[in-house]
Amino acid sequence: MRRSRKKRSARISPRSSLRADIWLMRHLQVALASLGRLIRTPLSTLMTTLVIGIALALPSGLYLLLGNVEALSGNWDGAASISLFLTQKASDEQARKLAAQLQNDPAIDQVKWVSKAEALDEFRQLSGFSGVVETLKENPLPSLLIVEPNSQHTEPAQAEALLTRLKKHREVEFAQLDLQWVKRFHAITEIAQRGIIILASLLGMSVLLIVGNTIRLEIQNRHAEIEITKLIGGTNAFIRRPFLYNGAWYGLFGGISAWLMVSISLLLLDNPVEQLAGLYQSGFQLSGINFGTLLILLGGSTLLGLAGSWIAVGRHLNEIEPS
Structure with missing residues (x-):
């Protein structure tokens, strides 16, 4: 019995691996075909990509600006x-x-x-x-x-705990910490962080609408092609696949354009900020997008594009039926 089970598993595994290879090849072909279709319409693709990039660059730039402000405050004498x-x-x-x-x-x-x-x-x-x-x-x-x-x-609670510990030294008569300044600064940064989250959510919804509307127009332009595909037996999943890849490509290109916009903006601001910091005898420099943040930006933009295309395709594809 054990030998027969081993023989069955040996027979099944090559088939399953072959199916997986075929599945991957089909998706790769559709992805490349979708990319080629976007490249053949460079102007419309560029306009959509730039709109998505601007929507993503604003919260990304504000997030980096807040991080630089927090880093700058850590270099101020007497900040905490x-x-x-x-x-x-x-x-x-x-x-x-x-x-x-x-x-x-x-x-x-x-x-x-x-x-x-x-x-x-x-x-x-x-x-x-x-x-x-x-x-x-x-x-x-x-x-x-x-x-x-x-x-x-430097957080208020941790700084206050350190203050309490330092007071216990017998040589210390009085210890002082401007907790009000620290608490106010962290309250401001927390408000800014929440504001960035709200802005990123709203602009993320705008990316969904942009991609969804673009995919909707493409579905209308390919209305006859979709009808013919359904007449010869094409399933909704088969028809949906290239549109989903289109949305993913739009999101990825939008994330790349947002990264370029933010990087160029920081590059333009780097020299004036360095000169201003030099007037205050500070070696502060603007920090750009690190690798982890870049991955989050590109991954999030790709998922937003994919979600926008999924919503548009799911809504409009079912309305097209061969007559």
Whole structure:
């Protein structure tokens, strides 16, 4: 019995693999034929592709812009820094040791130590009371440690937890973090993210309508061909296949054009942004679309084109019957 089952499986597997090869070859032929049909009408294909590209480039560009703004805010001095005011009894040596200890903390990116003398000199220069400062018998200002958390601890909840932990050091008398600024910034970015999602959804629906209307017009232009195909026994699945590939090609080309539009826009803005950053002694540079984001853009645009063509074909193909 076991031998007979093995013989049956051996007989079936070549047939199934052959059917799979034939299925793949048919789809490849239809895909290439659909691509050739689009290439033969370059003007209409280009216009449809550019419209889809513009619809996809807007949310993609805003998404990149938001990411660059968040990266820029991470480079601002004091964006999420914690100020640790040490006690008057803490010596410079104790402050230096505490700074070295905090520098080894994995949650902290950088620690800047401002000694008592440096704090007094800065106060003398900025306050305008240099004459009064000279009359002081001793320095009333404490040492200061400016702690900058790393990128994983700039969220309000994480920054507040780090602040609570730093307060426990016996050399620290007072710790300060501008949580209101951090919370406001993250609230703004969250609103921007949701706005981009809403805009991307609306423009995604517009891509569906664009592709659907284009496929509908193509179905009408090939009305007689579809009737003849049905008369000779062609199924709806067979007739639907080239239109679905048309929609997928439209979506893919639209995603590529959106990527080109965003990349060219960033290239044009790169030099002015670099010059502006140089005026503020910053090495900030605009970041473009990475490989993962590009795959999501192309995959999403292709799926949108496929969905738009599926809706259009499903609605209008059943209305065509041979008379």
